[in-house]
Amino acid sequence: MSALKAHPKVYWIWNHRRWCLENIPWGPGQQGERAFHGWKQAAWDKELFVVEKMLDVDPRNCESLLMHILSIQLSMLCSTVHAWDYRRYILSGMPSSRPESADLLYTSKKIEANFSNFSAWHQRSKTLASLWAQNKLDEKQSRQEGESLRDYLGHAILPHAGFDVRV
16 A cells, blocks of 8 residues: 555556456355355455545546557556546446446545546546436436536636626
8 A cells, every 4th residue: 555655656556456356256155145245345345445545635646657658458557557547447346336326426526626627527427428328317407407517617717717707
C-alpha cells in the first residue's frame, strides 16, 4: 500500500494488485455456500475501498502515463495505471456485482466535491448509457434532469465569470 501511495501512476503496482485479485482462491466450503463467496468478495470490496480512497486523495488521477505512446500490446498495462479504469475493473470483476445505481451515487458525490472532475463525469456518462440500454432508467427523464442541472450551473457560474446568462 505504501508503494501505491507514493507512486499512484506506476502501472506495475496496479498490475500486481490486479494479479493478486485474480488469483485469490475461493473460500472454504462448497459453491453456493456463503463462506465460499464471502472471502473472495471481501477482498474485492477492500480493493474497491482502496481505489476509491486513492481517488479521494487525487481526483485528477485520470490520465494514463503511457496513453497514445505504447502499442496496442501494452494497452492492458496502460489501462490499469488509471485509477478510474482500475475501479471499473474491480466493479466488473467482483464475485457479487454492485448495482449500477450505486455508481451514479458515487459519481454524484465526486462531482459535487469537484465539479471539474471530468473522469467522474465520464464514468457517470458510461453508467447512464448502460442503465438506459438496459431500460433500468428513463432516458428522457434523465436528460431533462441534466438540462435543468445545466441551467442551474449556468446561472451559478456564468454571472461570476462576467457573462450575461439572459442571452
